[in-house]
Amino acid sequence: MFDALIGFIREQYRTNDFIPLHAPVFQGNEKKYVLETVDSTFVSSVGAFVDRFENDMAAYTGSPRAVATVNGTAALHVSLLLAxxxxxxxxxxxxxxFVATCNAIAYCGAEPVFIDVDRHTLGLSPTALEAWLEESAYLDPEGVCRTKAGGQVLRACLPMHTFGHPVELDELVRVCARWNLALVEDAAESLGSLYKGRHTGTFGCVGTLSFNGNKIITTGGGGMILAGEALGVRAKHITTTAKKAHPYEYVHDEVGYNYRLPNLNAALGCAQLESLEAFIASKRALAASYEAFFQGRSAQFVLEPEGCRSNYWLNAIICEDLEQRDALLLASNASGVMTRPIWRLMTHLPTFADSLRGDLSNALWLEERVVNLPSSVLPEPSI
Known part of the structure; x- marks a missing residue:
């Protein structure tokens, strides 16, 4: 299968050169908008393109407010504070x-509790979440969710839409409401992904996006907070060093963060957003080709969950076992076709090795089997 897969991938990208896992594509107004920003001299955190990028992203996702940040991790940090x-x-x-999800929790001085994932979404399982809460948590007389063992406050639930595939949001929303947990969505990988027709990142009290260089659209580095009107206003305030408006005085009314996205990066993002639907169409066509290739083969292609539209940010397969996974990784990378295993579980990292956790059988099973395949937007047909 390995030689056939490598050949198939090379046919998709029409090259014998090195094929990366995911590369950015600049085919529209990127240079034009960036040069406009340079000519304006507004290249830092104030400028027309920052405002435009926020407004365009709010309109695209259907979020009341969108607040641009310097990266996705900063967006997660502030979102957890808002929650x-x-x-x-x-x-x-x-x-x-990805480790950023848990790093943002640590920035708040909080600790993660690890709950298993579903195999069909690769994301947080509502069934596993509810089972853990039933066994390990209770609501105190004030309605605060606490652990039975030590009485620690369980404040929020932070699912991540893995590789652009939405988690089971209806059920997660229900479980979080029952246990008075704030739902914060890590939608870093799922820009353009829909759950029952609604954009990921808009189901909880707040959601986040990432525009790192390897994402479906990029600002070089950047992120976005999706929130309602009140939380959106607060997000913009604390990501702008909590500075109060004044013609010339420096007045800061609380601890703030220098997390605003520079106008220069936002210019790139505005141009990229204009191409987003075309990128999604290309990536979904590639996913359909992968799906057809793996029909009848031992490895299973990961499909979007039922009722969802996935952006297929990173295509993934589930190998038969660890031996097949490692053999594929070795053969493909040796041939100049980049593939990667899924992340090591956070519980295997020294920083989070002692964290509370439920049964993680699915996550452990997937860790040994999932491989990401090249997923860049396909080259345009030659004329």
Missing amino acids: GVKPGDLVLTQPLT
């Missing part, structure tokens, strides 16, 4: 994620 996470709190999340 009320305090030092000593616990935040329920998944062990199968």
